Amino acid sequence: MPQVTAAEISRMAGVSRATVSNWRRRHADFPSPSGGTETSPAYDLDAVRSWLSGRGQLPAETPAEDLRAALRERPERADPTRLLPLVLAAHRLDPGHLDRVLELPDEDLIRRATDLVGDAATYGGDEAPVLRTLLRCVRVDGALVAADILAERGTDDSTTTGTYRTPAEVADLMADLLLSRDRRFPSDVYDPACGIGGLLAAAARHGARRLYGQDLLPAQAVQAATRLGLQHRNAKADIRSGDSLRDDAFPSLGAGAILCNPPYGNRDWGQEVLAYDPRWVYGLPPKGEPELAWVQHCLAHLAPGGRAVLLMPPATAERTSGRRIRAELVKSGALRAVMALPAGAAPPPHIGLNLWVLTRTEDESQAAPDTVLFVDAVGPGRQGWESVREAVLSAWSAYEEGVFEAVPSVARAVPVVDLLAGPTDLTPARHVQSVTTAIRPADHMRQVRRKRTELRQAADRLLSATEPGERWTASGKQPQTWRTTAVADLLRGGALTLLRAVPAGRAPTVDSDVEVRAGDVILPELFARPYRARVADSADEGRPLGRQHLLLRPDPQRLDPWFLAGFLSAEENVNAAATGSTIVRVDVRRLQVPVMALPDQQRYGRAFRQVQELREAADAVSRLAEEAADAFGIGLSGGALLPPDEEQP
Template sequence: MNQQASALVTAADISRLAGVTRATVSNWRRRHPDFPAPAGGTDASPTYDVDAVRAWLSARGQLPEDTPADELRTALRTHPGDGEPALHLLPALLAAAWLDWKEREALPELRDDALLRWARSATADEADDVPGIEGPTYNADAVGPLRALVRCVAADGAEAAMDVLAERLLEDTGGTGTYRTPHPLADLMARLLTDSTGAFPVSVLDPACGTGSLLAAAASAGATALRGQDILVAQAAQAAVRLRLSTPEAVISVRTGDSLRSDAFKGLTTDAVLCNPPYGARDWGHEDLAYDQRWAYGVPPKGEPELAWVQHSLAHLAPGGRAVLLMPPAVAERTAGRRIRAQLVRDGALRAVVSLPQGAATPLHIGLHLWVLERPNPQAEAPGTVLLVDAAASENRDFDWAAIDDTVLSAWRHYRADRDGFTGTPGIAGAVPITDLLTEAVDLTPARHIRTASRQALRPALLARQASELYGQLHRAAQDLTDLSTEGDWPPADDRPLDWRTATIADLLRGGALSLLRTAPAGRRTRSGEPLPQPETDLGGRPTLTATDVVQNRPASGTTADLPTDAPLPLIQGSDVLLTETLRVGHSVVARVVEPDETGCFLGPHLLLFRPDQRRLDPWFLAGFLAAEQNVNAAATGTSIVRVDPRRLRVPLLPLAEQQRYGAAFRRLHELRTAAHRADQAAEDVTRLLSTGLTGGALLPHGHGSA
């Protein structure tokens, strides 16, 4: 590693460094002649000398104390232009992760020569497990990044350090178009692999694994042999490290290269395949692979790369093995692919197509499809139907993954248990005979086959009674909303918005005004695969409050399976303030004070718990300002996963009486938002049911038959 004299940082880096928005950095550049001049970059995207920026910020009191993650980012910035430093730190990250907490705490304090000796010795074996790395050498120039890395691992955990390395790797590989499969979607895809007895496949392959989210979901569901390949070295390396951090007991093999052109697992037969293939890549090797033996269902046209991935996945399955692929919806209807679709349906290889709501995964403006495929078993009778599920038909504004999971998995479970007797759900799911699909177009879009509800499936009397009950719920919810929305007179401030003196959470922690607690994700084990010692905390059957519970404002639904096994487990107390640590796509972070029935629950992963000294901080005041959009934006880090750095959040310094006035306002806004959500959900439920009843002939309009 060749270290340069000083790092270059962008405006975005400066905003993170100072804990302000990018707009504030732009204002500083315009209004302050002494702001450091650009040292590189372009006119549109200049870069600045980090030492000059730090000196400028420090002189104005705008430089918060560095977190270990910040130190690691700065250390990586001393090697601009390529991802080699971050890539070569991955074996050291794995080695540090296998240490117990006492050894991790001691590691950053080693002398330079001792730290280098540890790195060379500890990473000798780890490097073989990280694709794209051939024996990293750690010389004197590597001390700074190494020390920053082990300090970050000791303070924030290996996953947090991995996220910082991932940011740098994404920048250096120009990772446009590389996206992780969202965790809820990855979990849903994995659960579609479960067989009728509830058993999960032992071995799973992902031929376009990215950073490994689908393989991680398979491991969580029970797979013990995980194989992946990705064309980007940085992605494959991340996948290997993330999988080893989360499931070190599994057999893991991750390779680099183009799976279609140069299959690293050629000849491998696996139990299952999970894949989110690249979309619309016309240069996938059509000319070179025209006579490939994998095209058992037809040579994929140049404009149908997704059908090449479908057949690649089927070729790796054992007879009866299953694959789940995330596909763009056009694959179900494009003219060029109709012959291959017809053959997949005719041979029984395509078992189900599920349409998802918009926003389920990138690209967010398209409702993607899940294709469930099985390698035909020559000894078994070919199925006569294909399951089609329109999960987008039950979409609501809050994008309820629990409801989507229930819709999809319930339909798949009942269909698999009794294909011939499966009646489906009107307008949502149905078993469509293959003769109905083998038309000239071979259109497999679920909505075009099952949106029309079956008249025989509708029961008029039952629908009328359900409609009456839902109307009652809507009336009560609307009354609650009306009662809470009577106070609409909010006086303005003076001519300008108030400008408070603020303190960072890091400052308040040092001053003892509050404490910060969090829980690491579950599943951490030793390198040998043995579970780590159980904590001394008495589990006692307590529920776990999850991040999803906080977002949806529902009772604690988690279990001890959501918790780690090697650390004390925080218990929630009254007046604690909860903040979601990661940002969901299209949503804001959520902050609120715990409800009375949540006291005594375990704190789940991906939640931050602030415990204020109530003699100095009002809880609802704290919650309101912590979740402020401009506050969160200034404290957000990460690219593929956006995480809030709690120590950078700022809170106004106000007298307690003034805090309590703001706290009462924030609490009322929380109650108003909750009531609005209940009313919105009730209106959605009643209108959907009435629409189904009216269009299906089970319900009559008001006044029907009257004079």
């Protein structure tokens, strides 16, 4: 009797695990457990399907859902290390060839699948249904979707703690920090805790051609190799499984660059057996400082002149137990920068992580740098990821080129002697706050005037953005009403296409194979106020769809994108489509759209576009006003500005 876990039910219904838990508590007719354990119960698959169907929560069957069902019915065969090679092999076939394979009888299909993967796996006589379903999913939904579904079963039962996937935008920022002054990217990149390969994929996007990775979980290592093979065929990937600290798969590797998001807080990292390991050049990491073990592991695998960027928990920058190693990293010049990211930029969502930039000098006799760069990309004036990215990259670029000047409350180069004089606390916020002591009055006065000019220009744009509304008229004594249709109906009719980078109820994937086009409508998957759909423009063209976002691609002959985005953002519309309690998601298929002729849609679309321009102008004024006020306040309190002698009107 096939059974499913709560995690699998969440994927079947497209909801979070918290929602499934709420169903179990609140609905007496929810199926009772038929197996599993008290902490991880299992449920009869047919009973769950029937219950979900009765509530309208069971999505329409697709090749992807068929594959999930096939894996649930044969759990003993659902091993991604056996099936993933077939995904990669099928991806390399042209569509016509794959169609011919799908038409083969069961026995021939099994033989052909085994031939395709070579020595990577062999398949048995009773596996024809799951192999056929897998190949159909690759053909219809794409190889990455099939690989992700196999990964769901390969990592659900992981007992590894402190391991998180790196969002694509953070991975790209980390890769950007590896660029040399002449904008060249290292040819070889290593990640000793590679997970499913997100950081290595970012390196490949930037131009790396040799990728080395290791992960503790064999299923994740195979997943990484498969994803890199699917997306980056021009890069040669060598991915292995095992514990990088205890059982280093690349002991002699000296990579040109390293990207790493190491596991956090794992006290059982092997300190007792690795006490005399030659990697601990900067000191034996205490048992409670595993992150400093990963830092030294990375430095040991850097080639001379190489650079490493690690995503680190903030506590590593200040814990007393790690003070001696931090001091050695600073004194030797290995640590070049620490950059604070806002909470929510990467999981865990409630913690603001830090980027550590480390280098290995080409010449040991070379004098160590006399400063360390600190950047605090958190706080007023840095709203949205693009402003965070700009704060980090502009400060690092100027610092590396030797033209860096302190930015009040954002960035500062701190002398090494000052860091070593105290507890070697590497928390960025504690260092950038003292920028005002270095302000030159004339320079600061120029900055204040520039901010005033920018604010006045933004205010003029805001006034211009309000002008179109003067030509609008009231609709009459009563509000307009329209006949509406659900997004689900528009999807079935082909007027819309729905794409997602991260399926609901799933952990975020590192990489998205969905490329945004101008005119796409992008919506957040999670509910938050204000909830707004936005229309992609030319600047978004070719970018990967962000995690926890959905994309609606309208047929331009039938739907205007601005009309669509405007009505999909309506508060009453979003409230009616929101589901869940602890984590609230928006079921985009339930959102309603007025039925209008295309010329009427375009008329409303132009108006919604004007509304968006008004919002953007208002946001710019708010941000610039905050920055101007900060510049005035810092100048006064830091002694760079003098108030007038007498009161002015």
